[in-house]
Amino acid sequence: MSSSRILVLNSGSSSVKYQLLDMRDSSRLAVGLVERIGEETARLRHTPLASGAETREWGGAIADHEAALKAVSAELAKDGLGLDSPELAAIGHRVVHGGKHFTEPTVIDDAVLAEIERLIPVAPLHNPANLTGIRTAQHLRPDLPQVAVFDTAFHTTMPESAARYAIDVETADRHRIRRYGFHGTSHAYVSRATAKLLGKAPEDVNVIVLHLGNGASASAVRGGRCVDTSMGLTPLEGLVMGTRSGDLDPAVIFHLARVGEMSIEEIDTLLNKKSGLIGLCGDNDMREIHRRIDEGDERAQLAFDIYIHRLKKYIGAYYAVLGTVDGIAFTAGVGENAAPVREAALAGLEQLGLVVDAGLNAVRGDEPRLISPDGARVAVAVVPTDEELEIATQTYALVGNR
Numbered sequence: 001m002s003s004s005r006i007l008v009l010n011s012g013s014s015s016v017k018y019q020l021l022d023m024r025d026s027s028r029l030a031v032g033l034v035e036r037i038g039e040e041t042a043r044l045r046h047t048p049l050a051s052g053a054e055t056r057e058w059g060g061a062i063a064d065h066e067a068a069l070k071a072v073s074a075e076l077a078k079d080g081l082g083l084d085s086p087e088l089a090a091i092g093h094r095v096v097h098g099g100k101h102f103t104e105p106t107v108i109d110d111a112v113l114a115e116i117e118r119l120i121p122v123a124p125l126h127n128p129a130n131l132t133g134i135r136t137a138q139h140l141r142p143d144l145p146q147v148a149v150f151d152t153a154f155h156t157t158m159p160e161s162a163a164r165y166a167i168d169v170e171t172a173d174r175h176r177i178r179r180y181g182f183h184g185t186s187h188a189y190v191s192r193a194t195a196k197l198l199g200k201a202p203e204d205v206n207v208i209v210l211h212l213g214n215g216a217s218a219s220a221v222r223g224g225r226c227v228d229t230s231m232g233l234t235p236l237e238g239l240v241m242g243t244r245s246g247d248l249d250p251a252v253i254f255h256l257a258r259v260g261e262m263s264i265e266e267i268d269t270l271l272n273k274k275s276g277l278i279g280l281c282g283d284n285d286m287r288e289i290h291r292r293i294d295e296g297d298e299r300a301q302l303a304f305d306i307y308i309h310r311l312k313k314y315i316g317a318y319y320a321v322l323g324t325v326d327g328i329a330f331t332a333g334v335g336e337n338a339a340p341v342r343e344a345a346l347a348g349l350e351q352l353g354l355v356v357d358a359g360l361n362a363v364r365g366d367e368p369r370l371i372s373p374d375g376a377r378v379a380v381a382v383v384p385t386d387e388e389l390e391i392a393t394q395t396y397a398l399v400g401n402r
């Protein structure tokens with residue numbers, strides 16, 4: 001029997017998204033999501049596409065990523081797609097931080113695991129979850145190749161002028177301090193899909209991709225290659241996110257330590273987990289923020305305004321970096337679903353050729369679509385990301401059908 005199936009695990013900061021794909025035609029056999037891991041109100045949603053059976057939902061406490069993966073494995077087994085299947089060729093893992101070392105998808109061995117572990121200090125919310133996913137999968141199928149696909153890989157094409165911080169070069173090099181960028185699998189996939197939507201080859205377009213999920217980042221992509229992105233050494237830099245501050249004056253940290261008498265650990269937790277939207281208004285879910293704004297809640301409104309202001313600054317910056325822009329693509333949970341965010345982020349930018357059609361912006365859907373009016377100078381698009389398909393494609397290209 002040929003092995004043509006790839007299981008993809010995308011272990012995020014608070015979720016595991018997974019897909020089982022048949023790479024003979026890239027069809028999805030099962031997809032699912034475990035959300036709110038670590039909370040009493042965790043939720044598992046599993047859709048067994050191959051059998052055409054109904055989506056199954058389950059809610060309750062899921063303590064950690066290991067418990068989540070065991071629940072996923074049990075759901076797959078109900079449709080005979082369990083992890084023990086001989087048709088499974090490999091498991092592809094999203095790994096957030098690969099440093100400068102990993103520019104390509106990589107078969108995981110002990111040395112690779114050690115390197116991912118070494119990078120935990122610069123991806124404290126992500127690499128530990130990714131490692132847990134890998135180790136649990138190795139435990140369940142020690143015979144299978146496990147492949148790491150790195151968030152950082154797509155950004156390794158950034159020029160030094162964008163990748164370096166303006167700090168002492170020797171100090172930076174000694175500690176490998178530079179801007180790595182993240183969400184690269186999504187930026188790669190979405191920038192290509194945007195070119196396709198415009199009927200062009202990726203080499204022939206300049207695109208700004210706005211990946212707005214719980215974590216959020218922007219990238220400037222020239223002719224298919226990333227030339228700048230908003231996240232840096234860690235996924236803390238850049239846009240306002242669900243729980244992360246994004247950009248701030250680094251002296252805020254000195255001030256909190258000296259005057260606020262906070263420890264480095266406390267400041268780290270503050271900026272990564274208690275800032276961004278949740279720090280500003282107590283909610284990190286854009287749906288809840290919209291609801292509160294509709295009720296006239298001023299804190300929610302201010303959080304939204306700060307989020308949009310930062311986003312608009314990056315759109316302007318990347319417009320300037322690229323010189324000419326063919327398309328702007330909104331993607332991930334907020335970008336794909338939150339019409340008010342898309343409208344507000346581009347409001348007032350008509351001079352740059354950026355216009356959103358209110359009717360088109362209100363339409364919901366799963367397919368890539370334009371939300372700018374016919375004949376607009378710059379195409380504005382909603383392009384659903386598919387990190388899992390991209391990871392499966394890269395994994396199968398590396399180890400499939402051996």
Ligand SMILES: Nc1ncnc2c1ncn2[C@@H]1O[C@H](COP(=O)(O)OP(=O)(O)O)[C@@H](O)[C@H]1O
Binds near residue numbers: 213242285334
């Ligand atoms: N219908 C919606 N309207 C507005 N925002 C939404 C909607 N659905 C999801 N979101 C936002 O998307 C976020 C999750 O995005 P996602 O890309 O799945 O995040 P991550 O992969 O970082 O966990 C939620 O926190 C919420 O803010």
Ligand SMILES: CC(=O)OP(=O)(O)O
Binds near residue numbers: 126
């Ligand atoms: C890198 C990053 O921020 O990832 P996520 O959006 O999954 O938190």
Ligand SMILES: [Mg+2]
Binds near residue numbers: 012214215332
């Ligand atoms: Mg994400």
